[in-house]
Amino acid sequence: MSDVAARAGVSHQTVSRVLNGHPHVSATTRTRVLAAIAELGYRRNLSARVLATGRSNVVGVVAQNTTLYGPSSMVQAIGEAALGADLSLTVGHVAGYDATAASRRIVERLVQQGAAGLVFIAPVDAAAESMALVPSGLPIVTVDGLPEWEVANVSVDQYAGGMLATRHLLDQGHKTVWHVAGPEQWHGSRAREQGWRAALAEAGAQAPPMPRAGWSAASGYQCGRMLARIPDCTAIFAANDHVALGVMRAMAEHGKRIPDDISLIGFDDVPEAGYFHPGLTTIRQEFAEVGRQALRLLLEQLATGARSAESALVEPVLIGRDTVAARPA
Amino acid sequence: MSDVAARAGVSHQTVSRVLNGHPHVSATTRTRVLAAIAELGYRRNLSARVLATGRSNVVGVVAQNTTLYGPSSMVQAIGEAALGADLSLTVGHVAGYDATAASRRIVERLVQQGAAGLVFIAPVDAAAESMALVPSGLPIVTVDGLPEWEVANVSVDQYAGGMLATRHLLDQGHKTVWHVAGPEQWHGSRAREQGWRAALAEAGAQAPPMPRAGWSAASGYQCGRMLARIPDCTAIFAANDHVALGVMRAMAEHGKRIPDDISLIGFDDVPEAGYFHPGLTTIRQEFAEVGRQALRLLLEQLATGARSAESALVEPVLIGRDTVAARPA
DNA sequence: CGCTCCCGTGCTGCGGGGCAC
DNA sequence: AGTGCCCCGCAGCACGGGAGC
Numbered sequence: 001m002s003d004v005a006a007r008a009g010v011s012h013q014t015v016s017r018v019l020n021g022h023p024h025v026s027a028t029t030r031t032r033v034l035a036a037i038a039e040l041g042y043r044r045n046l047s048a049r050v051l052a053t054g055r056s057n058v059v060g061v062v063a064q065n066t067t068l069y070g071p072s073s074m075v076q077a078i079g080e081a082a083l084g085a086d087l088s089l090t091v092g093h094v095a096g097y098d099a100t101a102a103s104r105r106i107v108e109r110l111v112q113q114g115a116a117g118l119v120f121i122a123p124v125d126a127a128a129e130s131m132a133l134v135p136s137g138l139p140i141v142t143v144d145g146l147p148e149w150e151v152a153n154v155s156v157d158q159y160a161g162g163m164l165a166t167r168h169l170l171d172q173g174h175k176t177v178w179h180v181a182g183p184e185q186w187h188g189s190r191a192r193e194q195g196w197r198a199a200l201a202e203a204g205a206q207a208p209p210m211p212r213a214g215w216s217a218a219s220g221y222q223c224g225r226m227l228a229r230i231p232d233c234t235a236i237f238a239a240n241d242h243v244a245l246g247v248m249r250a251m252a253e254h255g256k257r258i259p260d261d262i263s264l265i266g267f268d269d270v271p272e273a274g275y276f277h278p279g280l281t282t283i284r285q286e287f288a289e290v291g292r293q294a295l296r297l298l299l300e301q302l303a304t305g306a307r308s309a310e311s312a313l314v315e316p317v318l319i320g321r322d323t324v325a326a327r328p329a
Numbered sequence: 330m331s332d333v334a335a336r337a338g339v340s341h342q343t344v345s346r347v348l349n350g351h352p353h354v355s356a357t358t359r360t361r362v363l364a365a366i367a368e369l370g371y372r373r374n375l376s377a378r379v380l381a382t383g384r385s386n387v388v389g390v391v392a393q394n395t396t397l398y399g400p401s402s403m404v405q406a407i408g409e410a411a412l413g414a415d416l417s418l419t420v421g422h423v424a425g426y427d428a429t430a431a432s433r434r435i436v437e438r439l440v441q442q443g444a445a446g447l448v449f450i451a452p453v454d455a456a457a458e459s460m461a462l463v464p465s466g467l468p469i470v471t472v473d474g475l476p477e478w479e480v481a482n483v484s485v486d487q488y489a490g491g492m493l494a495t496r497h498l499l500d501q502g503h504k505t506v507w508h509v510a511g512p513e514q515w516h517g518s519r520a521r522e523q524g525w526r527a528a529l530a531e532a533g534a535q536a537p538p539m540p541r542a543g544w545s546a547a548s549g550y551q552c553g554r555m556l557a558r559i560p561d562c563t564a565i566f567a568a569n570d571h572v573a574l575g576v577m578r579a580m581a582e583h584g585k586r587i588p589d590d591i592s593l594i595g596f597d598d599v600p601e602a603g604y605f606h607p608g609l610t611t612i613r614q615e616f617a618e619v620g621r622q623a624l625r626l627l628l629e630q631l632a633t634g635a636r637s638a639e640s641a642l643v644e645p646v647l648i649g650r651d652t653v654a655a656r657p658a
Numbered sequence: 659c660g661c662t663c664c665c666g667t668g669c670t671g672c673g674g675g676g677c678a679c
Numbered sequence: 680a681g682t683g684c685c686c687c688g689c690a691g692c693a694c695g696g697g698a699g700c
Binding site (some may be wrong): 330341342344346377380381382 | 671675
Binding site (some may be wrong): 218 | 377380402424435437438578601605606
């Protein structure tokens with residue numbers, strides 16, 4: 001910066017003023033300074049800037065498993081929203097929240113970097129430990145977190161989604177609905193399961209045994225191979241779309257037709273879900289909306305300077321396609 | 330830091346030495362300092378540290394469209410490799426390299442942050458413009474970049490993949506192979522197309538007209554609806570697995586059976602590809618290996634302090650499943 | 659003489675390197 | 680060998696001062 005100042009024949013302070021768009025700088029000196037900056041290819045040092053101001057305009061995002069469609073979509077959405085608010089995003093990818101050392105380092109790093117606030121994509125219990133590392137003054141927003149954490153949180157209403165799916169199947173005349181659940185550690189899995197149970201209870205239907213899958217098609221396939229052998233099973237609510245795909249595959253191998261013999265409903269509405277064979281009826285999660293809301297809650301905290309525990313729920317939407325039909329006679 | 334020093338009854342340099350694992354510090358003072366740090370919950374300020382040392386140990390990654398499986402897997406892999414090398418990652422997500430202002434800002438930000446090196450996930454032409462913003466001293470590695478950029482680059486050998494797929498289909502007796510290409514701006518699409526053409530030429534087969542899809546199942550479906558109406562078309566090489574899914578859907582709707590009437594091969598080997606109906610034969614890209622190689626090339630440059638133009642190619646692998654069969658009589 | 663506008667002089671934040679003790 | 684001292688890196692803030700009306 002002093003180089004620029006020397007070249008423009010001014011003090012480094014004037015350069016600083018120009019860079020910050022300070023009003024009281026004459027047009028001539030401003031152009032002179034800008035010229036010098038251009039000639040020297042000068043760039044401000046962000047570290048020094050953060051050090052001097054104490055403000056970073058950086059939002060840290062802690063996410064795990066960003067190869068999954070849901071998390072990656074949300075990170076993307078948060079990024080776009082941040083851009084609009086003139087904030088930068090640095091994303092720390094943790095391999096898994098359980099890998100304590102690694103995720104600890106990532107959070108530490110974001111905090112030390114002077115992030116103005118953090119967004120945790122925190123769909124599993126273990127995320128709470130990482131959050132504990134954050135100094136209490138720093139705003140936090142969780143996505144898919146738990147209410148008992150008492151921090152601002154955004155999530156799709158998974159419970160409502162579970163009910164929506166289950167009711168839709170019951171409405172078609174199915175006596176009950178089987179549920180292939182997601183991993184137990186995921187809050188979303190548990191909420192969907194509860195929604196499923198609630199809808200069954202409200203209809204006076206028995207809850208059948210519940211197999212548990214991962215989020216993968218492979219695990220859905222394994223569960224499907226069991227369900228295909230159970231004659232009573234005519235309606236299935238799968239943990240997500242890829243699990244549903246695995247189930248579809250298992251059914252096909254067992255000669256069970258969808259939707260004629262088995263009705264099936266997924267969760268997420270991944271872009272390719274409509275092109276499964278047949279097109280998958282599913283519960284859509286508006287990940288982009290979740291990202292936007294998360295940033296909104298963070299901005300509010302940045303404005304007030306205090307943590308809040310406000311939470312936002314995004315409504316899931318039923319997307320009807322071709323995997324649900326009336327119960328076979 | 331001075332607080333810690335005061336509490337431990339030493340100077341702030343001694344604290345610094347302890348934090349940096351400097352050898353010449355007595356065990357007693359070390360424990361005293363560590364105790365003071367723990368009591369005060371002290372954390373070093375990264376900005377100040379970077380400012381003082383000039384080294385950041387941060388690798389910047391510039392990626393677009395991280396909701397796609399390929400890019401997100403590579404970012405993940407780079408992250409894991411970086412963790413092993415004691416480097417941190419900050420990922421800048423650009424919405425698209427064409428959105429000049431936005432991607433420009435992201436690169437600027439990473440540079441100003443003092444990133445030690447940058448990895449560009451640069452599968453499209455427009456990425457070159459972003460790269461031009463990087464000061465010439467900074468090491469760069471591209472993933473899926475172009476050789477003419479003359480920077481270190483890693484990619485899966487897409488050309489070989491295109492040949493692999495095409496030859497595999499020709500080996501089954503198909504007269505020729507149709508190709509549903511990916512977006513024109515993507516280097517990978519072009520290389521796969523060239524591999525396809527080369528394999529056809531080598532077999533003396535005519536190259537049929539080439540429809541172009543995006544990367545989505547929806548666009549694959551549109552192309553598939555055309556191909557399904559062409560009696561000569563018995564073998565299709567799709568731009569990627571999701572495009573292949575769309576093609577499968579279109580074929581099913583037209584009463585064309587896979588693989589009996591149409592043989593199909595995809596690209597990527599997304600985790601669910603084996604659970605399509607039928608299981609998709611495809612060309613696997615080892616994204617994790619690409620990520621590791623990318624970091625290796627970056628580390629080499631960091632060690633030598635100079636940019637290199639070394640490039641690495643990762644071999645694609647044919648994964649045989651159930652969508653390829655001999656040409657119908 | 660007061661004001662506004664413009665610009666420069668310290669000094670600060672936080673941590674690290676070289677040297678002296 | 681173990682510690683402390685001074686100064687440095689880069690940008691910003693609170694001054695303070697000179698020019699002009």
